[in-house]
Amino acid sequence: MDFQNLALKKQKRRRLWLGGGASVIVIAALAIGIARLGPALPTAHRANLWIGTVQRGDLTIHVRADGVLVPKLSRWIAAASGAEVDHILVRPGATVTPDTVLMRLSNPEVQDRLASAQSAVAEAEADLAAKRTSLQSQLLDERAALAAARAAYASAKIKVDADATVAAKGIIPMVQYKQSLIALKQLGYREQIEQQRVAVFGGNIRAQLAAVQAALQQQRSNLALRQRQVAALTVRAGLAGVVQEIPVQEGQQVAPGANLARVADTRSLMARLQVPEVQAKDVALAMPVSVDTHDGLIDGTVTRIDPAVHEGSVRIEVGSARQAAARRAARSVGRGPHPRDAPAQRAVGGAPGAGAVRRHDLAVPPRPEWRHRHARAGASGRGVDRSRRNTGWPRRWRSGDPVRHQRLGQIQPHSHSMIRRFPTPQEHAMTTAASVITLSDVRKVFQTDEVETHALSDVHLDIRKGEFVCITGPSGCGKTTLLSILGLLDAPSAGSYELNGHAVATLGLRQRARLRNAEIGFIFQAFNLIGDLTVEENVELPLTYRSGIGRAERRRRVQEALEQVGMAHRLRHYPAQLSGGQQQRVAVARALVGQPAILLADEPTGNLDSRNGDAVMQLLTELHRKGSTICMVTHDARYAALA
Incomplete structure (x- = not known):
């Protein structure tokens, strides 16, 4: 016969309740613990971190960047007028002085304009001389008329004085004396008019000569312009330094303003760096810089910071760099007070040097199978055989082709x-x-x-x-x-x-x-x-x-x-x-x-x-x-x- 054990049943139920309560308490404790945890520490690559001990003092920030050493002073030489390149006398890499002739250009139209300007100046000078002579002649005529008026007035005055004496004695009628007085007054008015005419004509002379002289000055200015254009056909360096680039070839036509050559003064260089955008905020003007050219260190300062960002980098220019050959540079930074007292100073660094600019021209091998016979000007162009026409062909010229x-x-x-x-x-x-x-x-x-x-x-x-x-x-x-x-x-x-x-x-x-x-x-x-x-x-x-x-x-x-x-x-x-x-x-x-x-x-x-x-x-x-x-x-x- 089986008997029910009630005590064991109660004990089993008690264990279940205790286990469930303990589980709830553990889960609640875990939830509270997790809720109280702070955010996890971020991870970073070791190379991007400064690792050291905490200490009080100045903070030094290092910013490194690559770049090039470039001349502080360089200039493009442009064509003053359209012309053809006749001769290139200097090639890139040559050392030049300001008066060194780089190339010679030709433009017959510029020469013709100079000759026309010279003729125009000579014509204007001749016009001025002729005008001055003509006006002087007219002035003399006016002065002669004034002298005649003065002589007539003096004669009339003498006559009036004589008539007054004889009229008082009754020798001549009083009417004749009064007529002499009227004639004297008319001659006086005439003398005044002639004087005014001479004065006005003198001012007119100055005005007419000024107009002719202005025309002459205009022609002389045009002549000076033409002379500068002709002088510009002989292209000079204008700067002591090294020829960096000549982007034209002999025989090439160049338009006005086209670049002919670039000359740079390599005695004074500056470093031009490309600093990553995220580090550019640590750079400021006048900050000390140290440039490592692998041939030595060069000290300088930040002279310019480009406000624009190009391809993720900010361009920085550093002055006082005089090392000519540079491969790579590293820059140390400036020092500042403790970050808790003032913001840290920054400096930038690092620039590989600029290599020499080279041009590689493709050498075209001679092709003896091509026959190009260039006829002289004046060869007959009419009466040719119209039956022979070119409609395209796959082969090159051969000897004997018409x-x-x-x-x-x-x-x-x-x-x-x-x-x-x-x-x-x-x-x-x-x-x-x-x-x-x-x-x-x-x-x-x-x-x-x-x-x-x-x-x-x-x-x-x-x-x-x-x-x-x-x-x-x-x-x-x-x-x-x-x-x-x-x-x-x-x-x-x-x-x-x-x-x-x-x-x-x-x-x-x-x-x-x-x-x-x-x-x-x-x-x-x-x-x-x-x-x-x-x-x-x-x-x-x-x-x-x-x-x-x-x-x-x-x-x-x-x-x-x-x-x-x-x-x-x-x-x-x-x-x-x-x-x-x-x-x-x-x-x-x-x-x-x-x-x-x-x-x-x-x-x-x-x-x-x-x-x-x-x-x-x-x-x-x-x-x-x-x-x-x-x-x-x-x-x-x-x-x-x-x-």
Whole structure:
């Protein structure tokens, strides 16, 4: 028989209650303990911490930064007027004095303006001398008239005195005496008038001479300006130091204001540092600095703090740095009072030195298979064989290929020359092409009040589809004028011009603009990219002026054009983020995006070094092989040989 143990049951229930109560107490204690805990200590890399013992005294903060040593004084030498670089006499790295001649430029127009200014000054001086002589002669005439009036007055006075005596004796009638008095008064008035006339004419002389002298002074000021322009064709250093950079080449055309050379005084240097933005707050002006150049320490002070942040760094300039060769610098900081009493002083440090600026020019090996025979000015340009036309070919020139020189101007002493290669009879039998551009008897005359300049005279030009035509010639012979007429930016003074079958002489400005946008692609020497637009937006811009082209179609054409020039990966970049060669490639893509009938290139390599210039010419040659029609103006015989 089983019996129920009630005592064991109560004991078991008691243990359960005790265990549950103990668990609740433990959980509550843990919750209270966790709630009373403070925030966990942050973690940091050991290299970013200062580890030491707590002590009272000055606090030293070290800020380290990299940078370069640069000259305190440097200057760009700019062209005073448009000219052509004739000779470069000094290369980068050379030591120069202020009077050292760096290069010589040429500009016939500047010389002509000087001669005209000299003639104008001589003419103004002669006018002044003639005017002075004429006025002196007139003044003498006035003085002679005054002297005659005074003599007549004196004679009349003597007569009046005599008549008064005899009239008192009754010898002559009193009426005669009164008539003598009236005549005396009239002669007195006449003398006064002549005196006033001489005085007024003297003032008139001064006014007339002042006007002529002002004209002479104006001509002399113009002469001084022309003399400075001619003197500026001989480019001098203007500063004792070292030539750092010469961004031009011999034969290159430079515009007014273009940089020709950079000269720096390396005797006095300063350190230019890039301090991380998070540490820039610890830097202040006039703070002591120590520069470690690995050749020794140089002491200096902070002279300038750039308020802007560039790519996460703040630019700091440190003066009193005179060490020429520097690789890396570390800066120690200034000292200040205890942080509890005053804010700590700061200083910066660290700058690797600036290495010498070098230019690497691409050496192009000679290509004996190219034959470029440049005919002299005056060679016949008419009556040539019109049956031989160039429509594009994959091979280079070979010995024996026919070459034609077509004269494009009659200006003396200069003339244009156009070089083009014609296909062999076998190549000609495979291709026929229509004319894209046809000029006949085109002339361009610029007129002023005194001068009539014949820029172009009797120009005959026929460019067919697929041709690569190169126009060469010296400065001032009218190459740019001709290209402006071809591009509908200017109109000829006489002659006919047909563009892809359209007679453009009778078109209005809007019609010419629409035809130019549809048929012509421009490649400029200065790129002419808009800095606020991306690469994609710059290339797309010509299409936005065409109606009927949607957004998707414009994007597709832009992509294709950039792929042709190898710049599709730079869609979102801005022009300032590209090199000169890359900017010119984008300019070529902008010219191609509208699928024009012809590409007009005005010195496309003028602002590029030889390496980038060769790359752009290789691109144009490849576009020509694919069927593009190109007309290019250049002064470089190497690139003219590629046409």
